[in-house]
Amino acid sequence: VYVFAVQLCAFFTWSRLYCLLSSAAAVALYNFLFVDPRYSLSLIDRGYPGMFFIMFVVSLVSSSIALALRRALAQAAASDRRTHMVLETNRMLQRCADEQQIVHAMATQLARLSGCPVVWYSADAEGDDLLPRSTYTAVGDAAPVHELAPQMPPRLSASAYVGTPLDATFGGSAFYGIYLTVRTGDGFARSGDPASxxxxxxxxAEPDVLTHEERTLADAIVSEGELALDRARAMEAREEAAVLAKNEQLRANLLRSISHDLRTPLTSISGNADVLLDQGSTGTAVLDAQTRRGLLLSIRSDALWLNATVENLLAITKLEGGGMRLSTTLELMDDIVEEALRHVNPAVREHDLKVVACDEPALVNVDARLMVQLVVNL
Structure with missing residues (x-):
């Protein structure tokens, strides 16, 4: 019963002083209740002091061991909780695709850790200030800022947080809270650049609502979020680079195709022009009028084709530069197709081209010139 009482005291207390006092009190109570003369602290046997000393040392050592085990278990539980929350945060951040989802995951985990709402301040596009955007709770809900946290400041200065510790208390009696700065970029930019x-x-919450271990865990959550933000921005940069590379490849393919398209009519024009020049230089009528007309028509057709190709290039340039202005009117689609066929007729003689007219007149609001060009390209 004596040792059990000492262990109970060690179980319900956290200080070695309590273990010392409980061991001494247990020896005194044992002497008072169980040693003759009972109900008295006097001793009649010379062996009792030595026995009481041994009992005191045994109870003190056992209670100290029990206290150390309790502290070790508490530290292990806290470490397990930190590890679990960091791993859970990491899993949540891995599923996030953009900055908004990453901020939502960080804020939700911080709200679960502290049991208090968390307000997200993000940069203002027009200045250096950070404006409150939304409030998050432990269940992951996002609400308007002043609905759950009307006591928070209306804005913060981004430059005020550069070079400060991760957690800083916003001064003033009206506004209280624990402020965790989220930065991105390399270490040099993060240490002295407000843009980071x-x-x-x-x-x-009050600044002392979090213990030292919980503040360390909050630091780890924000650090994981910063890594996720860097990773998301790197993915966006890689995607943009891939799109640019694809655009450059398309541009190169287009130039090769245009070079081929230009070379064919130019060769035909040059050849027909040489034939006509030779005809004129000899002074004799080698070619009849119908043949010369055919050569001239071929030159004109190839020139029109070159003109259409140049129009395509100009249209592409205007589209990329944002200078394309449409002049739309109501047109019959059959008329547009018929006009396009007149332009492509020389190029489709070796193909079987069928056109199915609309059952009913189809009026479309288009730029007729560009629509004809589009059908010709197709």
Whole structure:
């Protein structure tokens, strides 16, 4: 019963002083209740002091061991909780695709850690200020800022957080909270560039609501979020680079195709012009009028084709530069197709081209010139 009482005291207390006092009190109570003369602290046997000392040392050592085990278990549980929350945060961030989802994951985890709402301040596009955007709770809900945290400041300065510790208390009696700065970029930019500040996560609570271990865990959550932001921005940069590379490849293919398209009519024009020049230089009528007309018509057709190709290039340039202005009118689609066929007729003689007219007149609001050019290209 004596040792059990000492162990109970060690189980319900956290200080070695309590273990010392409980061991001494247990020896005194044992002497008072169980040693003759009972109900008295006097001793009649010389062996009792030594026995009481041994009992005191045994109870002190056992209670100290029990206290150390309790502390070790508490530390292990706290470490397991931190590890679990960091791993869970990491899994949540891996499923995030953009900045908004990453901020949502960080804020939700911080709200679960502190049990308080978390306000997200993000950069203002027009200035250096950070404006409150939304409030998050432990269940992951996002609400308007002033609905759950009306006591938070209306804006923060991004430059004020550059070079400060990760968690800083916003001064003033009206506004309280724990402010965690979220930065991105390399280490040099993060240490002295306000542009590297993405935003601030503010826990709506007194500064001492988090223990040292919980502040360390909040630091780890924000660090994981910053890595996820860097990873997301790197993915966006890679996607943009891939799109640019694809555009350059398309541009190169287009130039090769245009070069081929230009070479064919130019060769035909040059050849027909040489034949006509030779005809004129000899002074004799080698070619009849119908043949010369055919050569001239071929030159004219190839010139029109070159003109259409140049129009295509100009249209592409205008589209890329944003200078294309449409002059739309109501047109019959059959008329547009018929006009396009007149332009492509020389090029489709060796093909079987069928046109099915609309059952009913189809009026379309288009730029007729560009639509004819589009059908010719097709």
């Amino acid at each position: 500040v993405v935003g601030v996560l503010a826990i709506v």
